[in-house]
Amino acid sequence: ETGVTQTPRHLVMGMTNKKSLKCEQHLGHNAMYWYKQSAKKPLELMFVYSLEERVENNSVPSRFSPECPNSSHLFLHLHTLQPEDSALYLCASSQVTQGAYEQYFGPGTRLTVT
């Protein structure tokens, strides 16, 4: 495996379900990100982890819960979601240096909440 991988690629869940999205980066980076991409809206940053610590939570509802057990893995735990949470969820990673980095993205998980 190379780059940034995400599983599952597609997920359909009911509003009462609990599921988790997984992201893994094979680039030796020290920062990981969750983004949400909804139709007709720009990508929205949800969470940032740098050196395994959450450094940003971009006003995301508590029904989304991130977890970063180590620098290579990032999870997004989902519970009691709403239909408007249906979107493409993208994970990214980067090597954080002083103000200059390049983000590499995974293929995304297409989430549908019914």
Place this chain on the structure above:
Amino acid sequence: KQEVTQIPAALSVPEGENLVLNCSFTDSAIYNLQWFRQDPGKGLTSLLLIQSSQREQTSGRLNASLDKSSGRSTLYIAASQPGDSATYLCAVKGAQKLVFGQGTRLTINP
């Protein structure tokens, strides 16, 4: 608050043409600007990254310029091919996070 705008929202051109995609941003205090490509239903592929101290970057048929003082960047695609059809996103890195535009959906007609 940084805002990023991409014009046009959609562009359709015949194969072989040279074309320019535009990106503008409201806050010139940026660290870098990154251009991405996104195919339908897929993740983002990084194309070019321009540091704030640079004026342009080139990769193959792609050339990106940055004018930080005016808050503008352009992505120039030479000799376009049908395989270039995708949505192109620009994103600026400020002190905190990467802020994305809504993208330009490009279609190259054979």
